[in-house]
Amino acid sequence: MISPCYFVIFGATGDLAVSKLLPALYYLSREGRLPENLAFLGVSRRDWNNNQWQAFMYEKLPQRLGKEYNDDDFHVFVNRFSYTQVIHDHPEHYVNLKQELGKPREGVCANVVFYLAISPSDFSVVVSQLDAAGLSGRLLGNRIVLEKPFGHDLASARELNQHLHSHFEEEQIYRIDHYLGKETVQNLLVFRFANSLVEPIWNRNYIDHVQITVAESKGIGSRAGYFDNTGALRDVLQNHMMQLLSVVAMEPPAQLDDDALRDEKVKVLRSIRPVPSDAVSHHAVRAQYEAGDGAVAYQDEPGVAKNSMTETYVAAKFYVDNWRWSGVPFYLRTGKRMAQDLTIVSLRLKQPPLKLFREAPMEEIEPNWIVLSIQPDESMHIELQAKEPGLDMSTRTLQLHASFRDDNQRQLGAYEALLMDVIEGDHSLFIRFDEVEWSWKVVDPILRQFSLEQEFIQSYRAGSWGPEEASQLFDSSDQSWRNHI
Structure with a gap:
């Protein structure tokens, strides 16, 4: 081109x-x-x-x-x-x-x-x-x-898309999500599909659950006019986080071209189990930050409407009902004024079935994790258990760590990579409308339920990891949020 x-x-x-x-x-x-x-x-x-x-x-x-x-x-x-x-x-x-x-x-x-x-x-x-x-x-x-955001809900997204297509062809339209330009997200494809150590265990047989966290320590800044009419669900989860989920869960494409990659992501989004309208509270939690850690409450931020019901935090649970991921919960959460800036994809592996270590009960042995960090650094590591030095049969956690950055060479930032793709006419890391449409279909039942809740919203202290109610989403008592790389 x-x-x-x-x-x-x-x-x-x-x-x-x-x-x-x-x-x-x-x-x-x-x-x-x-x-x-x-x-x-x-x-x-x-x-x-x-x-x-x-x-x-x-x-x-x-x-x-x-x-x-x-x-x-x-x-x-x-x-x-x-x-x-x-x-x-x-x-x-x-x-x-x-x-x-x-x-x-x-x-x-x-x-x-x-x-x-x-x-x-x-x-x-x-x-x-x-x-x-x-x-x-x-x-x-x-x-x-x-x-982004591409529309305010499913209906408005379809309306915007129809309007765009009345003036531009699809190949002229670039829907940008800067998360797809990040090195870690692109490296995820190589990490998964180019390593025989990883790909065989990337499925329901070995993975207990998946967590995706996008936490920000800052508040809304000067974006009150936008954010108070949008909220965390629309601002981050519906686009950035659903894109991360689709890349984590997708099947290997037949080839690395625009449509093959996006076809596989759409298959994931189409496979996400619909959230029943009468069970949204079992699948999603929203909250708003209160004063704490030197920060004012959300409702006291300049430009925020009095008694605003806009969520600054949302956590949700989804299931991808396909052969690879059947029964594996995907936990997503994002929030403002969290304890630290942290964007990670964490996959917890199932515990081994045999209790060989009688001196260390199985419930005290940490499970294995695969962690991909997008922020604060761009890296990947696998956590394994090893014996502590000494006479006792006790265990400790070791990390196999790899950084995606070469300190001696400046890498392209997310926007730099995507802007070059626009200039060169490459759509691979841009979003096709059916991806937008299916993402909205996934979150629309949650949005509708949130819109009915006009009298109460959970709260959490600024500088914390969010509301305690978010832990109620977990399927098992041994599951908990991972708050570190």
């Missing part, structure tokens, strides 16, 4: 662009990975000229880049940008945008990437205006990138 000649960032002055997109593009520019003919166009509601935009970049980005900042490299990067104002529902601004993109330039302009780093509520109007201005590019091959 021919590389684009323009990369247009809607919402270029927003938090997502400043904290993620622009730094990622700077790294790619500095390392010479971007096509020479590729120019960038910042777009926002602000009535600025190019000089004001470049001054904004010099003000905001160096502090984000830290020790990676270099004057000469940054100057080259900034000079690849121009700027134009676009208020989303003003058709005349899209005429100006089209004129900007049509200005004479060196080389041949093949197509344009439109990255919508804006509120999902504005997706439809921007897509419609791009099409009305002749920029949807069915014949040109223009591409459009959308950040």
Whole structure:
């Protein structure tokens, strides 16, 4: 696929662009990975000229880049940008945008990437205006990138998808989930399918249960306007965590191409047992953080509605009803203001059946774990039991540890990898709509039940590991949340 000649960032002055997109593009520019003919166009509601935009970049980005900042490299990067104002529902601004993109330039302009780093509520109007201005590019091959969440529920996701397809073809649409760009998530495929030590035990015969944790120590920051209307279930579990679940549980694809990978992920999502509407409380727990550890309660955060019922924590239990995973529970949890930043996938193996160690009762022997860490570091380890030195037959836990990072070589960040895929036209790590649809089908019964609970929500202290009620999801008394790598 021919590389684009323009990369247009809607919402270029927003938090997502400043904290993620622009730094990622700077790294790619500095390392010479971007096509020479590729120019960038910042777009926002602000009535600025190019000089004001470049001054904004010099003000905001160096502090984000830290020790990676270099004057000469940054100057080259900034000079690849121009700027134009676009208020989303003003058709005349899209005429100006089209004129900007049509200005004479060196080389041949093949197509344009439109990255919508804006509120999902504005997706439809921007897509419609791009099409009305002749920029949807069915014949040109223009591409459009959308950040999650993709809809507010199943019905709105379908409506958004229908609207997108009325203006863009599926191969032009890139639904981005930055978790899929993380090295650990991609390494999971290699770890599973390239190692005969691992693949034979990756099933119901050996795995007791699977845990996926996405914990954040910080609160909502300045995102109250977005988060209070979204909640942890929609913000993280429905997209990031369901993607992690599907990668953990998928079968090996026939080949490593776009559709083969996504086909296998969809099979997993379709196999998840529906949560009965009358038994949601046995499958999901939601909660909201109270004051603690120097932090205010969620309801006292600036911008949060009084008496808000929005969950800042959610835990859920799912079963994948297929041959490989039948009967194995998958426990997912995510929360704000947790004890630490921790994103891990943990698989606990079943205990050996024979009690040979009479001096150490079996219930005191720690089970084996396979742990894949995404945050705070990117690594994998397997925990095994070994004998403690000495005369007694007592055991200790040993770790076979491997880091996915080479300290001597800088690796691509998640957004850097995904942005390069957009530029190169590779859909492998992007989400097809049937993945979105089936993810919503899984969580919709939980969402509907949560919407009926208008008078009570569980609570947990800020700086803790969440509400005690989350432990009630476990199928067995010997199961518990893993709170460390």
